[in-house]
Amino acid sequence: MSAGESESALVRRLHELLEPVVLDHGLDLAELQFRREAPGWVLRLIIDADDGVSIDDCARVSREVSHLLEVEDPIEQAFSLEVSSPGLNRPLKRERDYFRCRGKMAKIVCREKIDGQNVVIGRLGELENGDIVVETETGPVRVPLAQVSRARLLVEW
The missing domain is CATH 2.30.30.100 (SH3 type barrels.)
Structure with a gap:
Protein backbone atom coordinates (compact mmCIF):
# COMPACT_ATOMS: atom_id res chain seq x y z
CA MET A 1 0.00 0.00 0.00
CA SER A 2 1.43 3.43 -0.93
CA ALA A 3 1.68 6.33 1.52
CA GLY A 4 -1.30 8.04 -0.15
CA GLU A 5 -3.41 4.90 0.09
CA SER A 6 -2.52 4.32 3.74
CA GLU A 7 -3.24 7.97 4.55
CA SER A 8 -6.68 7.79 2.93
CA ALA A 9 -7.33 4.54 4.82
CA LEU A 10 -6.40 6.38 8.03
CA VAL A 11 -8.72 9.27 7.14
CA ARG A 12 -11.56 6.78 6.51
CA ARG A 13 -10.83 5.08 9.84
CA LEU A 14 -10.75 8.43 11.65
CA HIS A 15 -14.04 9.43 10.03
CA GLU A 16 -15.68 6.14 11.14
CA LEU A 17 -14.29 6.58 14.65
CA LEU A 18 -15.03 10.28 15.16
CA GLU A 19 -18.27 10.96 13.28
CA PRO A 20 -20.42 9.24 15.96
CA VAL A 21 -18.90 11.55 18.60
CA VAL A 22 -19.89 14.61 16.58
CA LEU A 23 -23.36 13.21 15.86
CA ASP A 24 -23.89 12.49 19.58
CA HIS A 25 -23.61 16.25 20.15
CA GLY A 26 -26.33 16.95 17.57
CA LEU A 27 -23.75 18.22 15.10
CA ASP A 28 -22.63 17.23 11.62
CA LEU A 29 -19.06 16.32 10.66
CA ALA A 30 -18.78 18.53 7.58
CA GLU A 31 -15.14 17.71 6.90
CA LEU A 32 -12.23 15.76 8.35
CA GLN A 33 -8.67 16.51 7.26
CA PHE A 34 -5.43 14.89 8.34
CA ARG A 35 -2.42 16.46 6.69
CA ARG A 36 1.06 17.74 7.15
CA GLU A 37 1.30 21.52 7.50
CA ALA A 38 4.13 23.88 8.46
CA PRO A 39 3.87 23.18 12.21
CA GLY A 40 3.52 19.39 11.71
CA TRP A 41 0.60 16.98 11.32
CA VAL A 42 -2.89 18.42 11.89
CA LEU A 43 -6.16 16.57 12.42
CA ARG A 44 -8.87 19.10 11.59
CA LEU A 45 -12.57 18.50 12.21
CA ILE A 46 -15.02 20.96 10.69
CA ILE A 47 -18.37 20.65 12.45
CA ASP A 48 -21.68 22.20 11.48
CA ALA A 49 -25.32 22.43 12.53
CA ASP A 50 -28.48 23.97 11.11
CA ASP A 51 -28.46 26.69 13.77
CA GLY A 52 -24.67 27.21 13.73
CA VAL A 53 -21.79 26.05 15.88
CA SER A 54 -20.66 27.71 19.10
CA ILE A 55 -17.24 27.81 20.71
CA ASP A 56 -18.67 25.58 23.45
CA ASP A 57 -19.70 23.03 20.79
CA CYS A 58 -16.13 23.00 19.46
CA ALA A 59 -14.67 22.65 22.96
CA ARG A 60 -16.99 19.76 23.91
CA VAL A 61 -16.26 17.86 20.69
CA SER A 62 -12.54 18.54 21.03
CA ARG A 63 -12.42 17.15 24.59
CA GLU A 64 -14.36 14.02 23.70
CA VAL A 65 -12.41 13.40 20.47
CA SER A 66 -9.10 13.90 22.31
CA HIS A 67 -10.09 11.34 24.91
CA LEU A 68 -11.23 8.83 22.28
CA LEU A 69 -8.01 9.27 20.28
CA GLU A 70 -5.95 8.65 23.43
CA VAL A 71 -7.84 5.40 24.06
CA GLU A 72 -7.98 4.12 20.46
CA ASP A 73 -4.55 5.52 19.42
CA PRO A 74 -5.13 5.24 15.62
CA ILE A 75 -2.49 7.84 14.65
CA GLU A 76 1.19 6.87 14.87
CA GLN A 77 2.81 10.31 14.64
CA ALA A 78 2.43 13.41 16.79
CA PHE A 79 -0.35 15.76 15.65
CA SER A 80 -2.43 18.76 16.65
CA LEU A 81 -6.22 18.56 16.89
CA GLU A 82 -8.34 21.46 15.60
CA VAL A 83 -12.13 21.56 15.85
CA SER A 84 -13.93 24.48 14.22
CA SER A 85 -17.00 25.62 12.33
CA PRO A 86 -16.93 26.03 8.55
CA GLY A 87 -16.95 29.84 8.84
CA LEU A 88 -18.97 32.53 7.08
CA ASN A 89 -17.58 31.82 3.60
CA ARG A 90 -17.81 28.06 4.05
CA PRO A 91 -17.24 25.71 1.16
CA LEU A 92 -20.26 23.76 -0.07
CA LYS A 93 -19.28 20.15 -0.66
CA ARG A 94 -22.25 17.92 0.04
Missing part, protein backbone atom coordinates in the same frame (compact mmCIF):
# COMPACT_ATOMS: atom_id res chain seq x y z
CA GLU A 95 -25.90 18.02 -0.88
CA ARG A 96 -26.85 18.76 2.72
CA ASP A 97 -24.54 21.83 2.67
CA TYR A 98 -26.63 23.30 -0.16
CA PHE A 99 -29.84 22.37 1.66
CA ARG A 100 -28.62 23.92 4.92
CA CYS A 101 -27.56 27.14 3.17
CA ARG A 102 -30.73 27.81 1.16
CA GLY A 103 -31.39 31.53 0.88
CA LYS A 104 -27.71 32.48 1.16
CA MET A 105 -25.49 33.95 -1.54
CA ALA A 106 -22.93 31.62 -3.11
CA LYS A 107 -20.35 31.44 -5.87
CA ILE A 108 -20.37 28.16 -7.77
CA VAL A 109 -17.62 27.21 -10.22
CA CYS A 110 -18.76 24.58 -12.74
CA ARG A 111 -16.72 22.03 -14.70
CA GLU A 112 -18.70 22.83 -17.84
CA LYS A 113 -20.64 25.92 -18.84
CA ILE A 114 -24.15 26.26 -17.46
CA ASP A 115 -26.27 28.79 -19.36
CA GLY A 116 -23.09 30.00 -21.06
CA GLN A 117 -21.05 30.54 -17.89
CA ASN A 118 -18.62 28.57 -15.76
CA VAL A 119 -19.27 30.68 -12.65
CA VAL A 120 -22.76 31.10 -11.20
CA ILE A 121 -23.29 33.68 -8.47
CA GLY A 122 -26.61 34.02 -6.73
CA ARG A 123 -28.91 33.04 -3.90
CA LEU A 124 -29.23 29.31 -3.25
CA GLY A 125 -32.71 27.92 -3.73
CA GLU A 126 -34.19 24.45 -3.58
CA LEU A 127 -32.53 21.17 -4.49
CA GLU A 128 -34.41 19.45 -7.28
CA ASN A 129 -33.39 16.09 -8.77
CA GLY A 130 -29.67 16.55 -8.11
CA ASP A 131 -29.67 20.21 -9.20
CA ILE A 132 -29.39 23.32 -7.07
CA VAL A 133 -31.56 26.20 -8.25
CA VAL A 134 -29.62 29.47 -7.99
CA GLU A 135 -31.42 32.81 -8.22
CA THR A 136 -29.05 35.03 -10.21
CA GLU A 137 -29.46 38.65 -11.31
CA THR A 138 -30.75 37.39 -14.66
CA GLY A 139 -33.10 34.74 -13.26
CA PRO A 140 -32.97 31.19 -11.94
CA VAL A 141 -30.19 28.84 -13.08
CA ARG A 142 -30.26 25.08 -12.47
CA VAL A 143 -26.80 23.80 -11.64
CA PRO A 144 -26.32 20.01 -11.57
CA LEU A 145 -24.35 19.19 -8.39
CA ALA A 146 -22.34 16.70 -10.46
CA GLN A 147 -21.00 19.66 -12.49
CA VAL A 148 -19.82 21.68 -9.47
CA SER A 149 -16.04 22.00 -9.32
CA ARG A 150 -16.12 24.12 -6.16
CA ALA A 151 -18.65 26.27 -4.35
CA ARG A 152 -18.44 28.70 -1.46
CA LEU A 153 -20.84 30.95 0.41
CA LEU A 154 -20.34 34.66 -0.08
CA VAL A 155 -20.26 36.92 2.95
CA GLU A 156 -23.08 39.46 2.85
CA TRP A 157 -22.62 42.72 4.73
Whole structure:
Protein backbone atom coordinates (compact mmCIF):
# COMPACT_ATOMS: atom_id res chain seq x y z
CA MET A 1 0.00 0.00 0.00
CA SER A 2 1.43 3.43 -0.93
CA ALA A 3 1.68 6.33 1.52
CA GLY A 4 -1.30 8.04 -0.15
CA GLU A 5 -3.41 4.90 0.09
CA SER A 6 -2.52 4.32 3.74
CA GLU A 7 -3.24 7.97 4.55
CA SER A 8 -6.68 7.79 2.93
CA ALA A 9 -7.33 4.54 4.82
CA LEU A 10 -6.40 6.38 8.03
CA VAL A 11 -8.72 9.27 7.14
CA ARG A 12 -11.56 6.78 6.51
CA ARG A 13 -10.83 5.08 9.84
CA LEU A 14 -10.75 8.43 11.65
CA HIS A 15 -14.04 9.43 10.03
CA GLU A 16 -15.68 6.14 11.14
CA LEU A 17 -14.29 6.58 14.65
CA LEU A 18 -15.03 10.28 15.16
CA GLU A 19 -18.27 10.96 13.28
CA PRO A 20 -20.42 9.24 15.96
CA VAL A 21 -18.90 11.55 18.60
CA VAL A 22 -19.89 14.61 16.58
CA LEU A 23 -23.36 13.21 15.86
CA ASP A 24 -23.89 12.49 19.58
CA HIS A 25 -23.61 16.25 20.15
CA GLY A 26 -26.33 16.95 17.57
CA LEU A 27 -23.75 18.22 15.10
CA ASP A 28 -22.63 17.23 11.62
CA LEU A 29 -19.06 16.32 10.66
CA ALA A 30 -18.78 18.53 7.58
CA GLU A 31 -15.14 17.71 6.90
CA LEU A 32 -12.23 15.76 8.35
CA GLN A 33 -8.67 16.51 7.26
CA PHE A 34 -5.43 14.89 8.34
CA ARG A 35 -2.42 16.46 6.69
CA ARG A 36 1.06 17.74 7.15
CA GLU A 37 1.30 21.52 7.50
CA ALA A 38 4.13 23.88 8.46
CA PRO A 39 3.87 23.18 12.21
CA GLY A 40 3.52 19.39 11.71
CA TRP A 41 0.60 16.98 11.32
CA VAL A 42 -2.89 18.42 11.89
CA LEU A 43 -6.16 16.57 12.42
CA ARG A 44 -8.87 19.10 11.59
CA LEU A 45 -12.57 18.50 12.21
CA ILE A 46 -15.02 20.96 10.69
CA ILE A 47 -18.37 20.65 12.45
CA ASP A 48 -21.68 22.20 11.48
CA ALA A 49 -25.32 22.43 12.53
CA ASP A 50 -28.48 23.97 11.11
CA ASP A 51 -28.46 26.69 13.77
CA GLY A 52 -24.67 27.21 13.73
CA VAL A 53 -21.79 26.05 15.88
CA SER A 54 -20.66 27.71 19.10
CA ILE A 55 -17.24 27.81 20.71
CA ASP A 56 -18.67 25.58 23.45
CA ASP A 57 -19.70 23.03 20.79
CA CYS A 58 -16.13 23.00 19.46
CA ALA A 59 -14.67 22.65 22.96
CA ARG A 60 -16.99 19.76 23.91
CA VAL A 61 -16.26 17.86 20.69
CA SER A 62 -12.54 18.54 21.03
CA ARG A 63 -12.42 17.15 24.59
CA GLU A 64 -14.36 14.02 23.70
CA VAL A 65 -12.41 13.40 20.47
CA SER A 66 -9.10 13.90 22.31
CA HIS A 67 -10.09 11.34 24.91
CA LEU A 68 -11.23 8.83 22.28
CA LEU A 69 -8.01 9.27 20.28
CA GLU A 70 -5.95 8.65 23.43
CA VAL A 71 -7.84 5.40 24.06
CA GLU A 72 -7.98 4.12 20.46
CA ASP A 73 -4.55 5.52 19.42
CA PRO A 74 -5.13 5.24 15.62
CA ILE A 75 -2.49 7.84 14.65
CA GLU A 76 1.19 6.87 14.87
CA GLN A 77 2.81 10.31 14.64
CA ALA A 78 2.43 13.41 16.79
CA PHE A 79 -0.35 15.76 15.65
CA SER A 80 -2.43 18.76 16.65
CA LEU A 81 -6.22 18.56 16.89
CA GLU A 82 -8.34 21.46 15.60
CA VAL A 83 -12.13 21.56 15.85
CA SER A 84 -13.93 24.48 14.22
CA SER A 85 -17.00 25.62 12.33
CA PRO A 86 -16.93 26.03 8.55
CA GLY A 87 -16.95 29.84 8.84
CA LEU A 88 -18.97 32.53 7.08
CA ASN A 89 -17.58 31.82 3.60
CA ARG A 90 -17.81 28.06 4.05
CA PRO A 91 -17.24 25.71 1.16
CA LEU A 92 -20.26 23.76 -0.07
CA LYS A 93 -19.28 20.15 -0.66
CA ARG A 94 -22.25 17.92 0.04
CA GLU A 95 -25.90 18.02 -0.88
CA ARG A 96 -26.85 18.76 2.72
CA ASP A 97 -24.54 21.83 2.67
CA TYR A 98 -26.63 23.30 -0.16
CA PHE A 99 -29.84 22.37 1.66
CA ARG A 100 -28.62 23.92 4.92
CA CYS A 101 -27.56 27.14 3.17
CA ARG A 102 -30.73 27.81 1.16
CA GLY A 103 -31.39 31.53 0.88
CA LYS A 104 -27.71 32.48 1.16
CA MET A 105 -25.49 33.95 -1.54
CA ALA A 106 -22.93 31.62 -3.11
CA LYS A 107 -20.35 31.44 -5.87
CA ILE A 108 -20.37 28.16 -7.77
CA VAL A 109 -17.62 27.21 -10.22
CA CYS A 110 -18.76 24.58 -12.74
CA ARG A 111 -16.72 22.03 -14.70
CA GLU A 112 -18.70 22.83 -17.84
CA LYS A 113 -20.64 25.92 -18.84
CA ILE A 114 -24.15 26.26 -17.46
CA ASP A 115 -26.27 28.79 -19.36
CA GLY A 116 -23.09 30.00 -21.06
CA GLN A 117 -21.05 30.54 -17.89
CA ASN A 118 -18.62 28.57 -15.76
CA VAL A 119 -19.27 30.68 -12.65
CA VAL A 120 -22.76 31.10 -11.20
CA ILE A 121 -23.29 33.68 -8.47
CA GLY A 122 -26.61 34.02 -6.73
CA ARG A 123 -28.91 33.04 -3.90
CA LEU A 124 -29.23 29.31 -3.25
CA GLY A 125 -32.71 27.92 -3.73
CA GLU A 126 -34.19 24.45 -3.58
CA LEU A 127 -32.53 21.17 -4.49
CA GLU A 128 -34.41 19.45 -7.28
CA ASN A 129 -33.39 16.09 -8.77
CA GLY A 130 -29.67 16.55 -8.11
CA ASP A 131 -29.67 20.21 -9.20
CA ILE A 132 -29.39 23.32 -7.07
CA VAL A 133 -31.56 26.20 -8.25
CA VAL A 134 -29.62 29.47 -7.99
CA GLU A 135 -31.42 32.81 -8.22
CA THR A 136 -29.05 35.03 -10.21
CA GLU A 137 -29.46 38.65 -11.31
CA THR A 138 -30.75 37.39 -14.66
CA GLY A 139 -33.10 34.74 -13.26
CA PRO A 140 -32.97 31.19 -11.94
CA VAL A 141 -30.19 28.84 -13.08
CA ARG A 142 -30.26 25.08 -12.47
CA VAL A 143 -26.80 23.80 -11.64
CA PRO A 144 -26.32 20.01 -11.57
CA LEU A 145 -24.35 19.19 -8.39
CA ALA A 146 -22.34 16.70 -10.46
CA GLN A 147 -21.00 19.66 -12.49
CA VAL A 148 -19.82 21.68 -9.47
CA SER A 149 -16.04 22.00 -9.32
CA ARG A 150 -16.12 24.12 -6.16
CA ALA A 151 -18.65 26.27 -4.35
CA ARG A 152 -18.44 28.70 -1.46
CA LEU A 153 -20.84 30.95 0.41
CA LEU A 154 -20.34 34.66 -0.08
CA VAL A 155 -20.26 36.92 2.95
CA GLU A 156 -23.08 39.46 2.85
CA TRP A 157 -22.62 42.72 4.73
